[in-house]
Amino acid sequence: MLQIHPNARTTPITRAEIRTGKLIVLWDGAPYHRAKTVWSAAGSLGIHLLPLPGYSPDLSPIEPGWAKVKSYLRRVAPRTVEALEQALGPALDSITAQDAAGFFRHCDYVCPN
Numbered sequence: 001m002l003q004i005h006p007n008a009r010t011t012p013i014t015r016a017e018i019r020t021g022k023l024i025v026l027w028d029g030a031p032y033h034r035a036k037t038v039w040s041a042a043g044s045l046g047i048h049l050l051p052l053p054g055y056s057p058d059l060s061p062i063e064p065g066w067a068k069v070k071s072y073l074r075r076v077a078p079r080t081v082e083a084l085e086q087a088l089g090p091a092l093d094s095i096t097a098q099d100a101a102g103f104f105r106h107c108d109y110v111c112p113n
Contacts, residue, residue, distance in 0.1 A: 061103040065095055 032038070033051065042049050057063045072091040078084040101111045 059107050061100075061107045061109065064103045064106065065100065068095055068099065 039049060069091045072094050073084070073087055076087050076091075078087045104111045
């Protein structure tokens with residue numbers, strides 16, 4: 001599991017700090033982050049680049065929650081905006097605290113009690 005160091009910061013870093021060889025940069029998969037010039041420039045400065053993994057629904061506890069809500073809505077089959085609005089409350093209420101804890105455990109999160 002990725003952990004952020006307690007002394008991590010998001011402020012500018014000096015060239016002298018880069019030379020320590022202890023700098024790791026994390027970022028998303030934006031196209032400009034994948035450019036070869038960015039990687040080569042970072043490498044020449046001794047910066048270790050660590051791209052974040054792509055989105056994985058298997059690791060997101062919200063996905064089984066939405067699946068349960070959608071299942072409820074399919075079962076009651078609202079056909080108008082008004083009926084959908086009335087069905088949303090009970091659909092969300094169908095997710096219990098035990099369900100939510102299970103969603104997190106399923107995604108390998110540590111849950112208290």
